[in-house]
Amino acid sequence: MPSQRADHAFLPRGWAADHTVPVAAGGSDAVAWRLTGLPNLHSHAFQRAMAGLAERQSHPEDSFWTWRELMYRFAGRITPEALHAIASQLYVEMLEAGYTSVCEFHYLHHQPDGRPYDDAAEMSNALIAAARDTGLRLTLLPVLYMSGGFDGRPLSERQRRFGHTLEAYQALLSALRARAGDTLAVGIALHSLRAVPEGPMRELLDDVGDTPMPIHIHIAEQIGEVQDCLALRGARPVEWLLDHAPVDARWTLVHATHLEPSEVRGIVASGATVALCPTTEANLGDGLFPLRDYLQAGGHWGIGSDSHVSVSPVEELRWLEYGQRLVTRRRNIAVSATQSSTGELLYAQALQGGLRACGQPGAADDFIVLDAQAPALAGATRDDLLDRWVFAGNRSLVQETHVAGQRLVSGGRHRDRDAVAAGYVRAMRTLLAS
Numbered sequence: 001m002p003s004q005r006a007d008h009a010f011l012p013r014g015w016a017a018d019h020t021v022p023v024a025a026g027g028s029d030a031v032a033w034r035l036t037g038l039p040n041l042h043s044h045a046f047q048r049a050m051a052g053l054a055e056r057q058s059h060p061e062d063s064f065w066t067w068r069e070l071m072y073r074f075a076g077r078i079t080p081e082a083l084h085a086i087a088s089q090l091y092v093e094m095l096e097a098g099y100t101s102v103c104e105f106h107y108l109h110h111q112p113d114g115r116p117y118d119d120a121a122e123m124s125n126a127l128i129a130a131a132r133d134t135g136l137r138l139t140l141l142p143v144l145y146m147s148g149g150f151d152g153r154p155l156s157e158r159q160r161r162f163g164h165t166l167e168a169y170q171a172l173l174s175a176l177r178a179r180a181g182d183t184l185a186v187g188i189a190l191h192s193l194r195a196v197p198e199g200p201m202r203e204l205l206d207d208v209g210d211t212p213m214p215i216h217i218h219i220a221e222q223i224g225e226v227q228d229c230l231a232l233r234g235a236r237p238v239e240w241l242l243d244h245a246p247v248d249a250r251w252t253l254v255h256a257t258h259l260e261p262s263e264v265r266g267i268v269a270s271g272a273t274v275a276l277c278p279t280t281e282a283n284l285g286d287g288l289f290p291l292r293d294y295l296q297a298g299g300h301w302g303i304g305s306d307s308h309v310s311v312s313p314v315e316e317l318r319w320l321e322y323g324q325r326l327v328t329r330r331r332n333i334a335v336s337a338t339q340s341s342t343g344e345l346l347y348a349q350a351l352q353g354g355l356r357a358c359g360q361p362g363a364a365d366d367f368i369v370l371d372a373q374a375p376a377l378a379g380a381t382r383d384d385l386l387d388r389w390v391f392a393g394n395r396s397l398v399q400e401t402h403v404a405g406q407r408l409v410s411g412g413r414h415r416d417r418d419a420v421a422a423g424y425v426r427a428m429r430t431l432l433a434s
């Protein structure tokens, strides 16, 4: 097998010198800058097709909740063919931007009227095929979605596509788990405490027991959710979850935006990972995660592109830090006693947390190569490489992306970029005309 030598390789444990790895034939055999690729911990692939289409005021008090109505309307029009085309385009963009794996928080299960497809896994199949075709590593998280709010109200008409009985969900889960392989992992997701009542949550988690698998949940993203949880369950969402579920290192809490100090400590003690989605959280007006306290407490975290208003790990990391700078009026917040480079701390921790949460042991071997000829990297050293990329790498600096021993991106282009984009354009035409 041919190999590729890197002058500098950034691994999950930090920089290594003069590092050689086996690679598929056909590309560069020596490079300057190689980095382990980042897992993307949170994606709803279909939302890529509505990115940029919810930026006109629809209500004088536009909010997360009015956005959600638009999103539901859009979700109602997605066919399995459209989902395959959209996810393929999205996954090409992810690979070109430097993500090497994705966790799909997948709840668009059924036909628009709520009836299952003949094959209950039809929509899951579209995502699995898109990942296989583009080469992105996939952690598929079929979502359990049962109620329309904390009060247990039934699903609204627009939510019917998402819903399952516990039995039907478990059947889907075991069918999907039987297909897991080298670059496909399957875990579970609870949509949120709003959407999963306590009884079924317990039953599902009892059934899962100690089985090692990723377990993801949306939590405490909006103040309204915190208030409803307090009113109906007598505790804040994260507080309630930590008291009622066996939260451990398998778990990923998505957003966890609104936290009291005791909840920060509780998450850290549980060993769970938090999936932060800074560009989506900003876009939706969620609020600001208490990053400084969480880092000081030693919490695990990774990043997700969620609604895909941005498909760039660099932009997620940058905005994670910038949000903190804007409210604290200070600079270089994400640092530690042993790491004064903000870019390097952000990249290293997003990588370590990402690998922890994606349930893909092979992901630590996936990597990207940065363009050493780019002006943005002129004279770069190990001490400033990640700061340059995270804070000033505006043009994509990713030259190659390799997943599971395959070179998927070279010269900054995915091998199927044009064909996939053409399929996406066709799907969008149909979708926007429907």
Ligand code: NGQ
Pocket: 044, 068, 192, 218, 221, 280, 284, 306, 307
């Ligand atoms: C979702 N997205 O499931 O796509 C959610 C909105 C909800 C984000 N929270 C729907 N970013 O939370 O009910």
Ligand code: ZN
Pocket: 042, 044, 105, 218, 254, 306
């Ligand atoms: Zn989400």
